[in-house]
Amino acid sequence: AYGDAQLPYKDPGLPVEDRVRDLLGRMTLAEKIGQMTQIERLVASPQVLKDNFIGSLLSGGGSVPRKGATAAEWMSMITDFQKACLSTRLGIPMIYGIDAVHGHNNVYGATIFPHNVALGATRDPELVKRIGAATALEVRATGIQYAFAPCIAVCRDPRWGRCYESYSEDHRIVQAMTELIPGLQGDVPQNFTSGMPYVAGKNKVAACAKHFVGDGGTQNGINENNTIIDRQGLMSIHMPAYLDSLRKGVSTVMISYSSWNGFKMHANHDLITGFLKGRLKFKGFTISDWEGIDRITSPAGANYSYSVQAGILAGIDMIMVPNNYQSFISILTGHVNSGVIPMSRIDDAVTRILRVKFTMGLFENPMPDATLADQLGKQEHRDLAREAVRKSLVLLKNGKPGDAPLLPLPKKAAKILVAGSHADNLGYQCGGWTIEWQGDTGRITVGTTILDAVKAAVDPSTTVVFAENPDAEFVKNGGFSYAIVAVGEHPYTETKGDSMNLTIPDPGPSTIQTVCGAVRCATVLISGRPVVIQPFLGATDALVAAWLPGTEGQGVTDVLFGDYGFTGKLPRTWFKSVDQLPMNYGDAHYDPLFPLGFGLTTKGKAY
Numbered sequence: 001a002y003g004d005a006q007l008p009y010k011d012p013g014l015p016v017e018d019r020v021r022d023l024l025g026r027m028t029l030a031e032k033i034g035q036m037t038q039i040e041r042l043v044a045s046p047q048v049l050k051d052n053f054i055g056s057l058l059s060g061g062g063s064v065p066r067k068g069a070t071a072a073e074w075m076s077m078i079t080d081f082q083k084a085c086l087s088t089r090l091g092i093p094m095i096y097g098i099d100a101v102h103g104h105n106n107v108y109g110a111t112i113f114p115h116n117v118a119l120g121a122t123r124d125p126e127l128v129k130r131i132g133a134a135t136a137l138e139v140r141a142t143g144i145q146y147a148f149a150p151c152i153a154v155c156r157d158p159r160w161g162r163c164y165e166s167y168s169e170d171h172r173i174v175q176a177m178t179e180l181i182p183g184l185q186g187d188v189p190q191n192f193t194s195g196m197p198y199v200a201g202k203n204k205v206a207a208c209a210k211h212f213v214g215d216g217g218t219q220n221g222i223n224e225n226n227t228i229i230d231r232q233g234l235m236s237i238h239m240p241a242y243l244d245s246l247r248k249g250v251s252t253v254m255i256s257y258s259s260w261n262g263f264k265m266h267a268n269h270d271l272i273t274g275f276l277k278g279r280l281k282f283k284g285f286t287i288s289d290w291e292g293i294d295r296i297t298s299p300a301g302a303n304y305s306y307s308v309q310a311g312i313l314a315g316i317d318m319i320m321v322p323n324n325y326q327s328f329i330s331i332l333t334g335h336v337n338s339g340v341i342p343m344s345r346i347d348d349a350v351t352r353i354l355r356v357k358f359t360m361g362l363f364e365n366p367m368p369d370a371t372l373a374d375q376l377g378k379q380e381h382r383d384l385a386r387e388a389v390r391k392s393l394v395l396l397k398n399g400k401p402g403d404a405p406l407l408p409l410p411k412k413a414a415k416i417l418v419a420g421s422h423a424d425n426l427g428y429q430c431g432g433w434t435i436e437w438q439g440d441t442g443r444i445t446v447g448t449t450i451l452d453a454v455k456a457a458v459d460p461s462t463t464v465v466f467a468e469n470p471d472a473e474f475v476k477n478g479g480f481s482y483a484i485v486a487v488g489e490h491p492y493t494e495t496k497g498d499s500m501n502l503t504i505p506d507p508g509p510s511t512i513q514t515v516c517g518a519v520r521c522a523t524v525l526i527s528g529r530p531v532v533i534q535p536f537l538g539a540t541d542a543l544v545a546a547w548l549p550g551t552e553g554q555g556v557t558d559v560l561f562g563d564y565g566f567t568g569k570l571p572r573t574w575f576k577s578v579d580q581l582p583m584n585y586g587d588a589h590y591d592p593l594f595p596l597g598f599g600l601t602t603k604g605k606a607y
């Protein structure tokens, strides 16, 4: 065999397309299919990667080398897998993907940024770009080169369990927030051709616009369900952000579990091949969702042979299997050998995958860069997250009718009460997709709770009392100058978050009634979406929609105490009743409690 130097595909001086063509021409069918196969780390081993020529791995939600694993331990895992892939005949490096959807959220000690709904409330694309850049560094701190972000769903019904992963009900806001892509990947160069993949090197990561297309439009917000809308509606609401993503060089597009008018997206050749690849000229690679092709049939997996055929022929290039890779590989091999799937489809998929790997420099820098390990949870990133929290909070009420505004609160007071289930719970304030797939309760990682932040913010002479759910006597007799009450939703992810009533769990509402019935109070609502608030809206003096702020709770107190003013604007309509849903800005029956764009302001010392 040639030495490395003589292998054209290994020559970084050659144009990417020449390297792709040379390498593709050398590959066996097994090596090609291996590149199209993404497996979960839990079923991977160096031997499995070598034997099957696997081209990609992932961590599903919560899938970590060890609970609390350090950056070094992550890098060590990636290094072992990569060495195996590089030891194969052609030495094609693997790409490792993970859901870094609000920071590097699977990883202990990572900065956890506010979820997308909060970022939509900031109306600040430049901030989102900076978040992307910080996230890329923290992902690279673990040796990982690929993030399954941004989710550019346009959530049209807050009953959807993933609505907090959507920047807004307004596609224009979602389009603006695709700035996360150049943050993650780097800015595309001059004379860039829309649709080509782009990643600016080893401090950046490949991004993934998801979930193509119409994931946020399912009926009644039922996860993975059916988006019933005409073509004009699909193209005007759910598609625009994909055009922005392609113009910004997004390297991959993940296909949605949902259906469009009863037709599974994972089997939709017209939209994947005809529109995304044909009309929009997308040249990166498409990737299925987790068991996405299995779920083409009902029940899932009922006919995996058909699932493989339909998904690959629709134009999906990489399959997030993620576990039964032997079955996937043997069935796909059979389909090619029998002519059910033409080699040209396989070559198109592998061409796209190799194009991304060559473009991002993976052949030149396949291994983790240990010098980036200290980027994980870096204070500079936490400060950025704190800024994002400040800018995301939406002030819905500030003082009862006839009363003076309550906010900003004085830092100097004799004694204040902090109450509520979400006041001292880092897991609750981070929400789903944090450390565990479904999120968790308690001090799950490094961060600052709202209570921690209040204690740090107030004057040293101010006594801070915490009571999670105090009784009326306690509050009445406590001599408190005012109270801060933090309550809201418990963490959820995907289907587990689907809700038909959108109420917050007890004792949230009663905690508000009890505390605010006895002392002037500011309620901080932790939720992934608008929820039912009428039961306590009259009782509270002030009400702040804080969404899912993440680890940097000081962003909340920065605006509560007036160091900064409230500037956030609702990225979603706040309904009066769930019976109105779906109800979005522009609907004929639009009759909100608070409209899209609503947000009271206060003056802060800083601005």
Ligand SMILES: O=[N+]([O-])c1ccc(O[C@@H]2O[C@@H](CO)[C@H](O)[C@H](S[C@@H]3O[C@H](CO)[C@@H](O)[C@H](O)[C@H]3O)[C@@H]2O)cc1
Residues within 6 Å of the ligand: 059, 060, 061, 062, 099, 148, 210, 289, 290, 437, 494
């Ligand atoms: O054993 N069970 O009970 C069980 C239940 C549900 C499962 O379903 C699975 O659960 C999660 C387990 O990690 C997976 O993340 C996905 S979700 C999918 O994952 C991608 C990769 O993480 C993300 O980029 C996408 O944005 C997201 O839509 C799937 O729904 C799996 C197992």
